[in-house]
Amino acid sequence: MSSSECSRSMASATTPIAWGVLLFLYLPIAALVWMSFNAGPSALVWQGWGVHGYVDAVRDETLMRAAVTSLTLAFVSMLASTAIALAAAVTGWTFAPRKRSVLAVWISLPLVIPEIVLAIGTLLLVAMLSIEPGFTVVAFAHIVFCLPFAYLPISARLERIDRSLLDAAADLSATPWAVLRQITLPLALPGILAGAMLAFVASMNDYVTSYFLAGAGFTTLPMYIFSALKLGITPKINAVSTAIVGVSALQLAGVWLARADKNFKTT
Numbered sequence: 001m002s003s004s005e006c007s008r009s010m011a012s013a014t015t016p017i018a019w020g021v022l023l024f025l026y027l028p029i030a031a032l033v034w035m036s037f038n039a040g041p042s043a044l045v046w047q048g049w050g051v052h053g054y055v056d057a058v059r060d061e062t063l064m065r066a067a068v069t070s071l072t073l074a075f076v077s078m079l080a081s082t083a084i085a086l087a088a089a090v091t092g093w094t095f096a097p098r099k100r101s102v103l104a105v106w107i108s109l110p111l112v113i114p115e116i117v118l119a120i121g122t123l124l125l126v127a128m129l130s131i132e133p134g135f136t137v138v139a140f141a142h143i144v145f146c147l148p149f150a151y152l153p154i155s156a157r158l159e160r161i162d163r164s165l166l167d168a169a170a171d172l173s174a175t176p177w178a179v180l181r182q183i184t185l186p187l188a189l190p191g192i193l194a195g196a197m198l199a200f201v202a203s204m205n206d207y208v209t210s211y212f213l214a215g216a217g218f219t220t221l222p223m224y225i226f227s228a229l230k231l232g233i234t235p236k237i238n239a240v241s242t243a244i245v246g247v248s249a250l251q252l253a254g255v256w257l258a259r260a261d262k263n264f265k266t267t
Contacts (some may be wrong), residue, residue, distance in 0.1 A: 163186075
């Protein structure tokens with residue numbers, strides 16, 4: 001059997017498994033989106049088309065405040081963690097491979113440490129420093145655990161840059177800042193956008209850290225959803241969840257379009 005025939009045989013055997021896994025992952029999301037347009041009061045029994053779930057969500061002032069808080073927190077965390085990750089990735093890019101690996105492991109620690117441990121540790125720290133819990137404390141904790149999400153795509157993108165381009169720019173008397181601004185950052189832009197998107201989504205969807213570090217009157221969208229679930233699943237909750245999925249999908253589409261445009265310009 002030739003290699004091509006072997007590849008086709010393997011593909012025919014694994015295709016049903018791949019489709020089964022995709023259906024298992026995405027059918028619940030599709031059902032959630034579908035039931036968000038349910039005309040009835042139940043989120044589980046279909047009673048026709050309607051948008052009252054979205055109307056109820058918009059009219060809920062507490063929910064809107066929680067959504068604004070989550071969006072603000074996510075933007076702050078995204079900007080700060082992406083800036084720190086970019087600086088760390090560019091600095092680590094100049095290191096020897098072993099030192100670069102140590103830096104990557106150190107930055108990636110929040111991915112392997114349970115989030116509840118990070119939240120409790122941060123809570124103990126702010127208690128020792130007599131800092132009141134609230135937006136600033138939650139933002140600090142979000143930046144910490146969003147940092148590896150931003151760092152890994154940026155670092156991976158930098159590894160694909162041809163270093164001879166930097167040497168050529170230096171031979172042409174370009175300053176380090178000019179090399180960074182005109183060569184490194186444009187070539188690393190897809191990784192920067194991907195890292196920023198992942199950081200935004202990680203912050204937007206966080207519940208554990210926000211719950212432990214939130215002060216009085218501080219409520220994020222995930223905290224609101226978890227509290228509302230105690231009263232039962234309603235079309236309003238499905239509508240809010242659908243909106244979150246839509247924001248994430250728009251971000252993914254934006255990054256994909258930016259990468260496609262970048263690849264088009266470089267060809």
